[in-house]
Amino acid sequence: MAAGDSAGAHFSTRDLVYIAVLGAAWGLVETSLGTYLHALRVPFRGALLTALGLLVALCGRALIPRRGTVVMIGAVTAALRLLAVGAVLLSPLAAILIESLLAELVLWAWSRPGRAAFALAGATGTLWTVVHPFVTQGLVAGSGLIAVYGWLIDSTARALPLLAGLVWLLVVCAIAIPLALGIVAGLLAHDLGTRLQERLAH
Known part of the structure; x- marks a missing residue:
């Protein structure tokens, strides 16, 4: 189990250095690996990039058990x-901030978040x-929710051609695969971050 959160404690200089390094690592994943994944049209590349980014951020949360670390x-x-x-690209910037905020809010529900909390x-x-x-x-750009739903089904069908035509199963996969990637990222982050924290403590 990860160490208890230090909700009211200040971040030390070392903590801030770790946060900067981990933020840079997530940024490197987004800008470098993301370019290759998009060029190769890897299926579920958005979910994969997000899972890798959250792996880094949640590893930092296990290493620095203070509320606000992931954000x-x-x-x-x-x-x-x-x-x-x-250039100001609001969509990807907002996505990164919202993803980190959602992960942080989940961890706030636990005083001592463990593997289950990190997976969630x-x-x-x-x-x-x-x-x-x-x-x-769908909402901001005005394309409509139905149109976005159609794009979601089409992109999932291209990634999983054997399921083409099985709309309900495509919807399940479109949700289940990102969830699975996130769970794996959370579990790995907890274990890696906790081990790193223990080593640095000695």
Whole structure:
């Protein structure tokens, strides 16, 4: 089990350095690996990138058991992505911040978040990749929720051609696969972060 949260404690200089490094690592995943995944049209690349990013951020949360750690790492990532791209792309920046906020809010429910809490945090953050296009494209951009639903089914069918035509199963997979990726990311983050914290403590 991870160490108890220090809700009221201040972040030390070392904590802030770790947060900056981990935020940069998530940003590197977004800008470098993301480019290759998009170029290769890897299925569920958005969920995979988010899961990897949350793996980094949640690892930081296990390493620095203070409330707000995940959000701060996400903020660093968003800022670095903004500098790297050189343009204000609100959709990906908002996605990073919301994903980190959702994961953080889940962990707030536990005074001593363990593996189950981290798994749920990873799943919740990664699930935003399914909800995000409905908000940004369906509502904000005005494309309509039905249109976005159609895009979701089409993209899932291309990723899983054997299920083409089985709409209900495609919907299940479109939700279940990001959830599974998030759960794995959360579990790995808890274990890696906890072990790293123990080693640094000695």
